[in-house]
Amino acid sequence: MIDIKNVSKVFKQKTALYPLSLTGDDGECIVLCGGNGAGKSTLLQMIAGISAPGDGTVLINQVDIKLNRKQYVSLIGFMPDEFFAQETLTVTEFLTFYGTFRKVAPSRIKEVIDILGLAPKKDEMIKHLSKGMRQRLLFGQAWLANPAVLILDEPTNGLDPYWIDKFIDMLKKIKQTGTTVIFSTHMMDVAAEVADRVIFMENGRITEIIQNDHLNPKQFMVDLLGRYRQKEE
Numbered sequence: 192m193i194d195i196k197n198v199s200k201v202f203k204q205k206t207a208l209y210p211l212s213l214t215g216d217d218g219e220c221i222v223l224c225g226g227n228g229a230g231k232s233t234l235l236q237m238i239a240g241i242s243a244p245g246d247g248t249v250l251i252n253q254v255d256i257k258l259n260r261k262q263y264v265s266l267i268g269f270m271p272d273e274f275f276a277q278e279t280l281t282v283t284e285f286l287t288f289y290g291t292f293r294k295v296a297p298s299r300i301k302e303v304i305d306i307l308g309l310a311p312k313k314d315e316m317i318k319h320l321s322k323g324m325r326q327r328l329l330f331g332q333a334w335l336a337n338p339a340v341l342i343l344d345e346p347t348n349g350l351d352p353y354w355i356d357k358f359i360d361m362l363k364k365i366k367q368t369g370t371t372v373i374f375s376t377h378m379m380d381v382a383a384e385v386a387d388r389v390i391f392m393e394n395g396r397i398t399e400i401i402q403n404d405h406l407n408p409k410q411f412m413v414d415l416l417g418r419y420r421q422k423e424e
């Protein structure tokens with residue numbers, strides 16, 4: 192579970208996040224929505240421990256990164272919005288590299304490659320992969336060790352409709368294992384399918400939270416689209 196208490200972030204003079212608190216339960220999926228510069232990536236990077244909050248704390252399963260970084264990092268998986276690795280590594284080498292830190296068995300690496308449809312590309316260098324394949328690989332890296340909390344920055348960017356549907360199915364299964372999932376997206380249909388809660392952000396603040404009661408999926412979609420269009424106007 193995630194417990195965010197009063198975190199804020201200022202870059203030089205620019206406030207990227209005003210003090211914000213949020214919790215995410217085991218098995219819950221939280222989706223962050225909002226326009227460019229709303230603060231979604233800043234918040235996700237703070238939960239991932241990549242960017243330190245100016246103020247406040249983030250706890251994962253009660254662990255504070257400032258007190259036990261090693262344990263904190265072992266509890267999370269993070270998919271950034273851009274590729275960050277040496278692109279001359281092959282698909283298998285890249286996942287093996289990350290798997291080594293997390294003591295992931297080779298059989299699990301193979302399983303993730305298969306599930307993500309990357310088996311035909313397993314010996315291909317990352318630089319030769321399409322955008323969608325890179326996205327799947329980045330997702331695989333985050334999910335590899337079955338973390339307690341999965342943090343994904345715009346995971347469906349560049350995915351074709353087939354892989355968007357697969358991604359939605361995967362997240363539904365991952366939630367059932369008790370993993371807390373938090374991700375950002377501009378795709379309301381993806382949010383409507385998997386979110387238990389959708390958090391709208393604007394200029395570094397939470398502006399609205401829409402809870403999914405799972406009783407009326409159509410109404411949830413209507414509520415999300417209504418809120419999204421309101422923001423666009």
Ligand SMILES: Nc1ncnc2c1ncn2[C@@H]1O[C@H](COP(=O)(O)OP(=O)(O)OP(=O)(O)O)[C@@H](O)[C@H]1O
Nearest residue numbers: 202205206207225226227228229230231232233234
């Ligand atoms: N490293 C940085 N240095 C300075 N300002 C930054 C930095 N990272 C983010 N910001 C600023 O913080 C604000 C929030 O940015 P952030 O990337 O979190 O938004 P976002 O909601 O993820 O946007 P997008 O949908 O475009 O990815 C923006 O005004 C951005 O310019």
